[in-house]
Amino acid sequence: MAKNQMKSYTLDELTDKYIGKKGTVRRDQFEVDLKLEIIGDIIKIARKKQQLTQEQLGQLIGVQKSQISKIENNTKDVRFSTILRVFDALKTNVKMTIEFNPTSFMEIA
Numbered sequence: 182m183a184k185n186q187m188k189s190y191t192l193d194e195l196t197d198k199y200i201g202k203k204g205t206v207r208r209d210q211f212e213v214d215l216k217l218e219i220i221g222d223i224i225k226i227a228r229k230k231q232q233l234t235q236e237q238l239g240q241l242i243g244v245q246k247s248q249i250s251k252i253e254n255n256t257k258d259v260r261f262s263t264i265l266r267v268f269d270a271l272k273t274n275v276k277m278t279i280e281f282n283p284t285s286f287m288e289i290a
Contacts, residue, residue, distance in 0.1 A: 196208070196211075214255065217255045218255045220252075220255075220264065221252055221253045221254060221255045222253075224249075224252060224253055224264075224267055224268070224271070225253040227268075227271045227273050228249075228253075228271060231271060231272075233271075234246075235249040235250055235253070236249075238267065238270060238271070241270040242263070242266040242267055242269075242270050243266075244263065248263070249267070252264065252267065
């Protein structure tokens with residue numbers, strides 16, 4: 182008697198199927214949004230660990246509480262400099278890796 186086996190999928194396979202393949206506009210936007218959401222979550226966790234309210238963190242960097250809320254909830258485009266100020270106020274080390282796709286740059290003559 183043959184057992185019914187469920188097909189298993191990797192996260193990459195499911196993302197390709199439901200969001201789109203890497204390099205498509207939809208997938209690229211999904212990945213940017215996901216990264217911004219992760220940054221917001223990290224900020225929220227660090228803020229709470231330091232027992233700061235959104236208002237207190239906002240005061241430390243000179244923005245309104247609503248701006249901190251928008252950063253944490255990924256509801257607004259935020260300047261990179263603002264995010265760096267938030268991490269600085271939270272006394273958090275930031276390490277960043279930037280990878281350039283050589284095919285996305287035109288050759289400079």
